[in-house]
Amino acid sequence: MIDRLETTLNKYNELQNELTKPEVLGDIKKTREYSKEIAEIEDIVTCYKRYKKVLEDIENTKEMTKDPEIGEMAKEELKDLEEEKEKLDKELEILLIPKDPNDSKNIIMEIRGAAGGDEANIFAGDLFRMYTRYAEKQGFSYQVYNSVDGTAGGFSQIEFIVKGTGAYSLLKYESGSHRVQRVPVTESNGRLQTSTATVLVMPEADDDVDLEIDPNDLRIDVYRSSGKGGQGVNTTDSAVRITHLPTNTVVTCQNERSQIQNKEQAMKVLKSLLYEQQEQERLEKEGNERRSKIGTGDRAEKIRTYNYPQNRVTDHRISFTTKNLDRVMDGDLDDIINALIQEDQKRKLAGQEE
8 A cells, every 4th residue: 555655645746846847837738637637636645644744753752652751641642643543544545445537527317206106206306306405505506407297296307417526426326216105195095105216317428528429320309398497498499309319318408598508408418328328338347346336326226215104214225224314305415425435435445455
C-alpha cells in the first residue's frame, strides 16, 4: 500500500509543478485536465500526509517514553497516536479503492408503476417525491422530461434527470423493484395489499463518453404533448419520440416548451440509455465484478420493501432495516444510502484481498 501511496504523492507533486509552467497556464484544455487529475487524488494525498506525520510523531514519542520525567505522559500520547494511525490506515484503504468513473455524474432516473394497478402508480408517485426530496436536501436539482399520470394518482411512469456533482455516487444503488405493503387509499375493505414499482438509475452520458449514434439508425416522431409543460405545450406538435432501430430503444420527451428542446433532451437520454446497455454488457463479460456489486441494476430484482403498518423499510440486499419509514418517504435516505456505500466498500476491499 505504501508504494501506491508514494506513487500517488509523486504524481500529485508533478501535476502541481506542471500547473506552474507558463505553457500549461496558457493552455485551457491542459489546465483543466491537470486540475481534474489533481482533484481526483487530492483526498488520498491529504490523508497520506497526515499518516506520514503520525508515523513520524510515533517514532519521536517512543523516544520520549524513555525519559523518566515525561515517560508516562508520552505513553498516553503514544496510545492516542497508535489509534489515529489505525484509523488513517482504514481511511487510506478505502480511498485507494478504484473509483467508479461515473460517480461524479448527473443521473437519469425512471420510475414505473408495476404490479398492483392504481396502487402501484400511486406508490411510483411516492417514490418520485421521496427521491426529489432527497435530491433537494443534497443541494441537487431535478428536471422531469417525460411523465404519464396514473388514473387514480401518481404515475404509471415518470422520467427525470437529477443534476449535481456526486448524484450518481449516492443514488446508483436504487435500481430495481421496490415493494410496498399497505392498505391502499383505493381499497374500500381495508385489506393490506402488496404492490411494486420499478426504478432505473443511469449516469447521464456526457461529452467524455465515446459513443457515436448514426442518424440513419433513428426514427424520430413528433406529436402533441400530453404533459404538464408551460403555456402552449399542449397546442403544438412539440413532443418528440426517438427510436433507436438497432436496439429498439425508445425515448420520449414532452415536458419542454419546444420541439427542438425536446429533441435535444431526448438525444441526451438516448445516449445515456445506450451507454448503460454497453456498460451492462461489459459487466456481464467480466462476471466477477458484476456478482460483487450490490444489485445488478435489473428492474426485476427486488431490492427493498416499504411496510407501512410497521413503519419499516428493509433493504434485502444488505439485510438493513430501519423503523423510520415516514422519514424515509420524506427523503431522509442517508442511513440507507450510507449503509449501502459501506457494504459496497467492504465488498471491494474483500475483492482486492482475494
